[in-house]
Amino acid sequence: MEGTGKLGQGFEHRDENATRVPVHQQVYAQLRDAVLFGELAPGQAVTIQGLIERTGAGMTPIREAIRRLTSEGALEFRGNRRVVVPMLTVDAIDDLIFLRETVESRLAAHAAKKITTADIAALEKIDAQVDEAITRGDVSAYLRQNFAFHAKLYAVANAPVLMDVANSVWLRFGPSMRVVCGRMGTQNLPDNHKTALDALKAKNAQETADAMREDVVQGMEQIREALLDGTAFSDTID
Amino acid sequence: MEGTGKLGQGFEHRDENATRVPVHQQVYAQLRDAVLFGELAPGQAVTIQGLIERTGAGMTPIREAIRRLTSEGALEFRGNRRVVVPMLTVDAIDDLIFLRETVESRLAAHAAKKITTADIAALEKIDAQVDEAITRGDVSAYLRQNFAFHAKLYAVANAPVLMDVANSVWLRFGPSMRVVCGRMGTQNLPDNHKTALDALKAKNAQETADAMREDVVQGMEQIREALLDGTAFSDTID
DNA sequence: GCCACAAAAATATGATCAAATTCTGATTAG
DNA sequence: CTAATCAGAATTTGATCATATTTTTGTGGC
Numbered sequence: 001m002e003g004t005g006k007l008g009q010g011f012e013h014r015d016e017n018a019t020r021v022p023v024h025q026q027v028y029a030q031l032r033d034a035v036l037f038g039e040l041a042p043g044q045a046v047t048i049q050g051l052i053e054r055t056g057a058g059m060t061p062i063r064e065a066i067r068r069l070t071s072e073g074a075l076e077f078r079g080n081r082r083v084v085v086p087m088l089t090v091d092a093i094d095d096l097i098f099l100r101e102t103v104e105s106r107l108a109a110h111a112a113k114k115i116t117t118a119d120i121a122a123l124e125k126i127d128a129q130v131d132e133a134i135t136r137g138d139v140s141a142y143l144r145q146n147f148a149f150h151a152k153l154y155a156v157a158n159a160p161v162l163m164d165v166a167n168s169v170w171l172r173f174g175p176s177m178r179v180v181c182g183r184m185g186t187q188n189l190p191d192n193h194k195t196a197l198d199a200l201k202a203k204n205a206q207e208t209a210d211a212m213r214e215d216v217v218q219g220m221e222q223i224r225e226a227l228l229d230g231t232a233f234s235d236t237i238d
Numbered sequence: 239m240e241g242t243g244k245l246g247q248g249f250e251h252r253d254e255n256a257t258r259v260p261v262h263q264q265v266y267a268q269l270r271d272a273v274l275f276g277e278l279a280p281g282q283a284v285t286i287q288g289l290i291e292r293t294g295a296g297m298t299p300i301r302e303a304i305r306r307l308t309s310e311g312a313l314e315f316r317g318n319r320r321v322v323v324p325m326l327t328v329d330a331i332d333d334l335i336f337l338r339e340t341v342e343s344r345l346a347a348h349a350a351k352k353i354t355t356a357d358i359a360a361l362e363k364i365d366a367q368v369d370e371a372i373t374r375g376d377v378s379a380y381l382r383q384n385f386a387f388h389a390k391l392y393a394v395a396n397a398p399v400l401m402d403v404a405n406s407v408w409l410r411f412g413p414s415m416r417v418v419c420g421r422m423g424t425q426n427l428p429d430n431h432k433t434a435l436d437a438l439k440a441k442n443a444q445e446t447a448d449a450m451r452e453d454v455v456q457g458m459e460q461i462r463e464a465l466l467d468g469t470a471f472s473d474t475i476d
Numbered sequence: 477g478c479c480a481c482a483a484a485a486a487t488a489t490g491a492t493c494a495a496a497t498t499c500t501g502a503t504t505a506g
Numbered sequence: 507c508t509a510a511t512c513a514g515a516a517t518t519t520g521a522t523c524a525t526a527t528t529t530t531t532g533t534g535g536c
Contacts (some may be wrong), residue, residue, distance in 0.1 A: 047520090061487080
């Protein structure tokens with residue numbers, strides 16, 4: 001996705017049976033990933049004109065994508081029609097930890113009741129890639145695979161409302177997570193996925209919820225400490 | 239706001255010092271209220287063309303408003319470019335109850351720590367109007383004033399992340415709430431606001447949280463029972 | 477019941493207008 | 507004489523609309 005530039009290349013012939021993805025959704029997905037995986041730094045400005053050049057799309061679909069991301073908390077309206085990637089405050093991170101702890105453990109419990117062997121296999125495959133990214137020290141891959149693991153669990157839980165909240169939380173701490181990982185590398189990162197997988201196999205909702213809560217809290221606390229420390233975010237724009 | 243039709247009438251001269259409100263925000267606010275206070279029934283379709291006629295606005299701002307409401311859970315994408323007011327399922331209402339209970343009590347606790355005497359006065363004034371609406375049997379006024387009470391509490395709490403979640407939850411049960419109230423009238427509606435106000439005056443976070451939790455759960459359970467009963471929603475579209 | 481055609485609605489683009497930021501240069505205080 | 511500040515011009519950016527294109531839906535003939 002990085003550096004490809006324009007959208008829609010290679011899809012000029014439309015008599016294929018491939019389902020057409022609307023431009024506004026493509027822009028949304030691209031911008032969402034950019035925020036989620038830290039390609040945009042906290043405080044960085046996001047302009048409509050810039051996205052027009054970057055994506056080659058028209059103005060309307062870009063506006064739609066920005067509105068969507070804004071109400072999901074990925075972007076922030078800064079008064080004078082300026083849109084930026086929000087910067088985390090300590091107050092905000094406390095609420096995010098609380099939310100993620102609460103929502104993610106409930107999602108995990110739901111998932112434990114509905115999970116199939118195929119789902120477990122998929123989760124194990126993703127978790128193996130998480131491990132690989134950690135040993136390789138590949139921050140970007142870790143962020144993507146770790147998200148994929150949690151996202152898969154949300155999908156299994158099949159609870160749209162909770163999933164929306166969880167995704168919004170991810171979008172809000174994503175940029176800071178990247179900054180923290182960039183500083184610390186991948187060594188101290190949490191991975192309680194194995195415990196969760198064992199609990200999932202046993203279809204034990206309570207244990208699954210506890211394992212995921214542990215995983216979540218560990219990760220979020222690292223961001224919180226970096227925020228309190230302050231040095232990690234000294235280079236961000238304002 | 240009802241029945242006024244076109245937007246932006248009477249604002250042709252722009253040398254006033256009145257701050258200009260963008261059209262997409264006006265459309266958003268209008269549509270948001272329509273969902274929140276049950277002017278649109280669950281399952282009802284929302285079309286771009288319809289809104290163009292209804293509001294007199296152009297296409298782009300309407301699209302933006304719809305995208306925003308969609309990611310806030312007030313509207314739902316139904317496959318073939320069709321947007322509808324979502325219908326609540328029993329699974330969804332359970333998650334909404336859980337979320338509102340959790341988030342609203344935390345917001346209440348935050349508010350208790352920061353509240354001023356002016357805020358308390360404002361809350362008491364709103365609560366008086368809630369009482370008046372109940373005795374008058376005015377469902378529409380009850381819905382608006384009750385929301386105003388909670389919204390004021392959110393504003394005092396000053397926790398943007400939690401407030402976004404709470405507002406999203408409101409948008410998701412709003413339409414069904416209206417259906418339920420339309421059936422039952424205003425007599426059996428909960429109002430634990432007095433207890434909450436006492437706790438707020440004492441700046442007791444725990445008691446405030448408990449009072450609000452009680453208020454919230456009572457209201458949500460009524461929707462849940464109506465959903466299980468099923469008769470209340472038999473006339474909705476789909 | 478199925479396919480073709482017509483009408484309606486949604487997506488996407490570019491043009492136009494308005495507002496805000498930035499840039500420039502001059503004036504003035506230290 | 508240098509540096510800071512402010513006014514106004516120029517550029518950039520956002521908001522809105524009108525229009526073209528594509529997709530879906532609805533209808534009538536076979």
